Amino acid sequence: MPLPDDAVEARAQGWRTLAALHSKIEDRLEKALQSGYDLSVSEYSVLDVLVRQDGWHMRMQQLARAVVLSQSATTRLVTRLESRGLLSRYLCEDDRRGIYTEVTPAGRGLLDQAKPVHDTALKEALAEAAEIPELAPLAATIEARV
Numbered sequence: 609m610p611l612p613d614d615a616v617e618a619r620a621q622g623w624r625t626l627a628a629l630h631s632k633i634e635d636r637l638e639k640a641l642q643s644g645y646d647l648s649v650s651e652y653s654v655l656d657v658l659v660r661q662d663g664w665h666m667r668m669q670q671l672a673r674a675v676v677l678s679q680s681a682t683t684r685l686v687t688r689l690e691s692r693g694l695l696s697r698y699l700c701e702d703d704r705r706g707i708y709t710e711v712t713p714a715g716r717g718l719l720d721q722a723k724p725v726h727d728t729a730l731k732e733a734l735a736e737a738a739e740i741p742e743l744a745p746l747a748a749t750i751e752a753r754v
Contacts, residue, residue: 625743645725659716665709
């Protein structure tokens with residue numbers, strides 16, 4: 609049974625609101641990370657996801673899912689970070705078809721430097737969003753999870 613028009617519109621409005629909040633946060637993070645550390649939000653996310661892993665490595669497929677990128681986009685991103693000396697790749701010993709990606713000490717160092725700037729930018733973006741009536745409920749939900 610199809611949803612009534614008002615339910616469809618409510619769902620669409622909810623999605624637009626979520627997209628607006630995402631855009632606001634990502635813009636703030638992108639500016640802060642680019643200006644201070646020459647990192648994109650996606651690059652920061654890759655480094656952050658990897659350092660949270662045991663041994664600081666993951667298979668490329670897992671990494672793509674974790675940072676919500678296609679495998680090809682993840683490969684290009686990892687290649688850029690690898691060329692900067694922030695990541696390295698190697699073959700999985702158990703399965704030669706698998707490739708692991710891991711953070712180098714330089715990558716860990718850059719992430720450690722960028723993390724406070726990232727966290728401050730995120731906090732500021734959520735505070736700004738809380739002042740916008742349409743975004744306030746979503747911002748409050750995110751803040752409540754802290």
